[in-house]
Amino acid sequence: MAEQLTLDRISVGDRLPDLAIDVSPTTVVLGALASRDWRPMHHDKDFAQERNGTKHVFINTPHNAAYFERYVTDWTGPAGRLGKIRFRMKDSVFPGDRMVFHGNVESVETDEAGCGWVGLKLRLSVGDKTTTECEARVAVPVREGDNPWKRRGDAWKP
Amino acid sequence: MSELPGEVQGWIGERRYEVEGEFDVERGYVFTTCASVENGNPLFWDEKTANDLTDGWIAPPTMISVWFRPHYWAPGRTEQAQPLQVHFDLKEELDLPEAVMTDNTITFGEPVRPGDRLKTWQVLRSVSAPKTTKLGKGRFWEIDVVYENQKGEWVGTESYTGFGYRRDA
Numbered sequence: 001m002a003e004q005l006t007l008d009r010i011s012v013g014d015r016l017p018d019l020a021i022d023v024s025p026t027t028v029v030l031g032a033l034a035s036r037d038w039r040p041m042h043h044d045k046d047f048a049q050e051r052n053g054t055k056h057v058f059i060n061t062p063h064n065a066a067y068f069e070r071y072v073t074d075w076t077g078p079a080g081r082l083g084k085i086r087f088r089m090k091d092s093v094f095p096g097d098r099m100v101f102h103g104n105v106e107s108v109e110t111d112e113a114g115c116g117w118v119g120l121k122l123r124l125s126v127g128d129k130t131t132t133e134c135e136a137r138v139a140v141p142v143r144e145g146d147n148p149w150k151r152r153g154d155a156w157k158p
Numbered sequence: 159m160s161e162l163p164g165e166v167q168g169w170i171g172e173r174r175y176e177v178e179g180e181f182d183v184e185r186g187y188v189f190t191t192c193a194s195v196e197n198g199n200p201l202f203w204d205e206k207t208a209n210d211l212t213d214g215w216i217a218p219p220t221m222i223s224v225w226f227r228p229h230y231w232a233p234g235r236t237e238q239a240q241p242l243q244v245h246f247d248l249k250e251e252l253d254l255p256e257a258v259m260t261d262n263t264i265t266f267g268e269p270v271r272p273g274d275r276l277k278t279w280q281v282l283r284s285v286s287a288p289k290t291t292k293l294g295k296g297r298f299w300e301i302d303v304v305y306e307n308q309k310g311e312w313v314g315t316e317s318y319t320g321f322g323y324r325r326d327a
Contacts, residue, residue, distance in 0.1 A: 027194075034187065034194040036227035052256065053293075053325060061259050063194065065220040070197035078201045079211055082219050086263040149212045149269065158265050 004077030006141045007108060007116035016075045016103035016120070021067070023059070025095045031063030058092035064132060068122060071101045072136050076118075080140050081148040083117065083158030087134035097126045106135075113155045116142040162285055166251050169282045175243050176279040179225045180232075183274040187224055188217050216269040222305055222314045225276050244280045244301050245320050252285075254296045254322030261319035267312040276313065277306045283317070296323030 021027070025045075032042035037060045040047035048057045059067075068087060073080050093099050107119035122134035137158065139148035192202050200207040201216065208215045217225075249257050270276065283300040303316040 021196075030190075030194040034190040035221075035224050036187075038227075038230045061262055062220065062223055065262065065264065066191055066195045066197070066218065069218055069220040070192075070195045070199070073197075073199050078199050078207055082266055084263065084265045085220065086261070088261045089259065147211060152268065156267070158267070 004079050006143055010105055010108050010118055012105050012108055014105040019071050019101040021099050023093055023095055023097045023099055028057045028059050028095060032060050035062035054092055056094040058094050068134050072138055076138055076140050079147055080138050082138050084137040087132050089132050091131040093126060093131050100125050110142060111157055113157060115148060115151055116140050163251060166285060173279050173281055179276045180228060183217055183225050183270055183272050185272050191218060191221055212269055215272050219266045223316060226278050244282050248299055249322045252297060252322060254324060256325060257320055257322040259318055259320050263317040264314060266314045270313050275308045279304055294323035294325045296321055
C-alpha cells in the first residue's frame with residue numbers, strides 16, 4: 001500500500017498504477033464464498049456452461065467490488081474513504097484470465113463541508129477487452145492530520 | 159411479454175423485504191474478504207491504525223451486502239432464501255429464468271463495525287420494456303437495497319441494474 005495521499009498532491013489526469021491479477025478457479029471460488037454467494041455459476045463449471053452459457057465459472061459482483069475497493073485504497077492509503085462506487089460489468093472474468101485494473105483522476109474538489117473528494121475513472125480489462133467500467137468518489141485528507149473517517153451526518157456527503 | 163403485469167407494477171416504489179441480518183458483523187469474514195482480493199489495508203489488519211483512523215475495527219465498505227446473504231442451509235428451512243429477493247421475484251413473475259447484474263452503484267454512510275446488526279429493505283425502482291441483447295430477450299430492472307445499523311444510522315445503499323432473460327426467446 002502506498003503512503004497516505006492528501007488532496008494537495010492529487011491532480012486531474014493523474015494515473016493510478018496498474019494492478020494485474022492472474023485469475024484461477026480458486027480466485028473465483030474464494031471471492032464467492034467470502035461474499036457468501038453460494039450460487040453455482042461461481043463454483044460449478046458445468047452449471048456455468050450449461051445454464052449461463054459461459055465458458056467457465058466467473059467472478060461475482062461483490063468480489064468485483066472488493067477488488068475495486070482494494071485498488072482505490074491501495075492508492076489513497078488507509079485514510080481514503082469511499083463515498084460512492086459505480087460499476088458496470090460488461091463481460092465476465094474467468095479462470096485463466098489476467099485481469100488488469102487501470103485508473104485516472106477525473107476530478108479534485110473540496111465540498112462545502114470541507115471534505116476533499118477525488119473522482120476516479122477506473123477500468124478492469126482482460127487483454128484488449130474492458131470487462132468492467134467503474135467510477136469512484138473517494139474522500140482523502142485535505143491536509144496532513146485531516147481524517148475523512150471522522151466525518152458524520154451533514155459533514156459526510158458521499 | 160410487452161405488458162408489465164399489474165402485480166409487478168405495484169412493487170415499484172414499495173419498501174419490501176425489511177429484514178435484520180441473520181448474524182452480527184464479524185471480523186472472520188473481513189479477513190476472508192481481504193484475503194480474497196489481497197487487500198492489505200492496515201485498517202483491517204492493524205489495531206493501532208484502526209483505532210487512530212476509525213475509532214476501532216471496521217469492515218470494508220464494499221462488504222455491505224455480505225451481512226445479509228443467508229446461510230446456504232439452516233435448521234427448519236425448506237427453501238433456500240435469496241439475498242436479493244425482489245430480483246428473484248421479478249425473474250419468476252416475468253418468467254425470465256436467467257439473469258445477470260449489469261450495473262451496481264454503492265453509496266456509503268456510517269462505517270460498519272464488528273458487532274453491528276444491520277437492517278435492510280429493498281425497493282424496485284423501475285422495469286424496462288422488453289429488450290433483446292446478445293444474451294437473449296428480457297427486461298432490465300433497477301433495485302435499491304438500503305442498509306441501516308442497529309442505531310438507525312444509514313450505512314449505505316446499493317442500487318442494482320439487472321437483466322432477466324430467456325436464452326431461447
